[in-house]
Amino acid sequence: MTDWKNPPRLFIPGPVKVDEDVLQQLARPTLGHRLKEYVQLHKETVDMLKKILYTDQNIFLSSSSASGIWEASIRNCVQMDEKVLCTMCGAFSDKFASITRSCGREADELKVDWGQAITPEMVDEKLASGNYTAVTMVYNETSTGVANPVYEISEMLREKYPDVLVFVDAVSGMVGLPIHFDKLGWDVVFASVQKAWAIPPGLTVAAVSDRALEKAKEVPNRGYYFDFLEFAKRAEKHQTPTTPAIPHIMALHYQCTKLLDEGMENVWKRHKEMGDFVRAWAKENFALFAPEEYVSDTLTTIKNTKGIDVAAVNNALQEKHNTVFGNGYGKLKNETFRIAHMGDINMADLKELLGWIDEEIK
Numbered sequence: 001m002t003d004w005k006n007p008p009r010l011f012i013p014g015p016v017k018v019d020e021d022v023l024q025q026l027a028r029p030t031l032g033h034r035l036k037e038y039v040q041l042h043k044e045t046v047d048m049l050k051k052i053l054y055t056d057q058n059i060f061l062s063s064s065s066a067s068g069i070w071e072a073s074i075r076n077c078v079q080m081d082e083k084v085l086c087t088m089c090g091a092f093s094d095k096f097a098s099i100t101r102s103c104g105r106e107a108d109e110l111k112v113d114w115g116q117a118i119t120p121e122m123v124d125e126k127l128a129s130g131n132y133t134a135v136t137m138v139y140n141e142t143s144t145g146v147a148n149p150v151y152e153i154s155e156m157l158r159e160k161y162p163d164v165l166v167f168v169d170a171v172s173g174m175v176g177l178p179i180h181f182d183k184l185g186w187d188v189v190f191a192s193v194q195k196a197w198a199i200p201p202g203l204t205v206a207a208v209s210d211r212a213l214e215k216a217k218e219v220p221n222r223g224y225y226f227d228f229l230e231f232a233k234r235a236e237k238h239q240t241p242t243t244p245a246i247p248h249i250m251a252l253h254y255q256c257t258k259l260l261d262e263g264m265e266n267v268w269k270r271h272k273e274m275g276d277f278v279r280a281w282a283k284e285n286f287a288l289f290a291p292e293e294y295v296s297d298t299l300t301t302i303k304n305t306k307g308i309d310v311a312a313v314n315n316a317l318q319e320k321h322n323t324v325f326g327n328g329y330g331k332l333k334n335e336t337f338r339i340a341h342m343g344d345i346n347m348a349d350l351k352e353l354l355g356w357i358d359e360e361i362k
């Protein structure tokens with residue numbers, strides 16, 4: 001019988017496992033969101049986030065899932081008659097394009113097959129041929145396990161198209177993969193906290209550039225809940241425009257402290273080690289879905305070369321060990337399956353999981 005109070009240990013690519021010490025942060029006494037205790041919590045959290053994301057610009061905490069900031073980046077920073085280049089290489093980057101359109105803006109597609117990466121040359125070719133104001137990218141495509149070469153793309157953008165705004169969905173990448181926001185010249189980057197932040201869902205961290213805010217001043221009808229200028233106005237007082245998910249921010253403060261103690265270089269190294277471990281197992285037993293050059297260090301999408309019954313293996317794991325991993329996403333269901341190795345998932349967790357899968361597939 002299903003028991004939501006005793007849920008399976010999660011190896012799906014989000015939400016991921018949350019450790020007990022983090023959960024306890026969500027149970028602290030609540031704070032008044034206009035009182036000085038909250039101001040202190042907010043300021044300290046934002047100061048740490050600036051270090052983690054390597055930025056001196058703006059950090060906003062949105063009490064929403066990440067999809068809210070997909071929409072916010074378009075509604076705040078693109079005029080109705082401007083054109084956006086949407087790079088598409090899987091379910092989530094495809095969605096960024098459909099959200100751009102649902103906000104009434106023109107989205108031009110740069111599309112590769114699921115499992116392939118977007119390269120600087122492709123983006124350059126497209127931008128050269130059109131008059132684009134902004135480009136959208138997904139750092140780490142959660143459906144395919146591809147980590148796009150966003151540093152190389154950004155270098156090209158800075159050199160050749162410095163006026164084009166850059167919106168980056170780093171939902172399953174942030175924390176696990178490097179983000180040097182100011183150096184990269186990005187305008188918006190965001191991630192919900194149920195991925196590598198290893199916090200339950202309900203909050204999104206966004207970095208927003210000063211020039212994105214300048215642009216927003218010219219764009220009408222930005223709405224209210226996701227208006228960057230409202231966020232900026234309140235950020236001056238170390239607050240959010242509306243009542244935020246305070247328990248989540250307490251957990252975020254806790255996670256930021258731990259990450260900075262560990263050092264971001266070490267955090268990225270730890271994720272790479274977990275990625276290497278899962279990839280070695282995947283190659284021994286199956287094959288990688290992403291090209292070797294573009295594999296993600298936060299999750300692995302595995303090609304089901306043995307034709308195993310993914311749902312049956314998952315059911316067995318759930319029954320015997322109260323544990324689940326991810327099936328393939330959308331059209332990749334059964335053809336692939338996915339294992340998350342991000343946040344507070346550790347090597348011991350992964351050894352256990354892969355051992356249990358081994359038992360089912362031998």
Ligand SMILES: Cc1ncc(COP(=O)(O)O)c(C=O)c1O
Pocket residue numbers: 014065066067068092138140141142143169170171172192
């Ligand atoms: C890359 C990516 N972008 C966006 C989303 C949507 O995020 P949320 O569910 O927090 O709105 C997800 C969710 O899995 C994702 O993996």
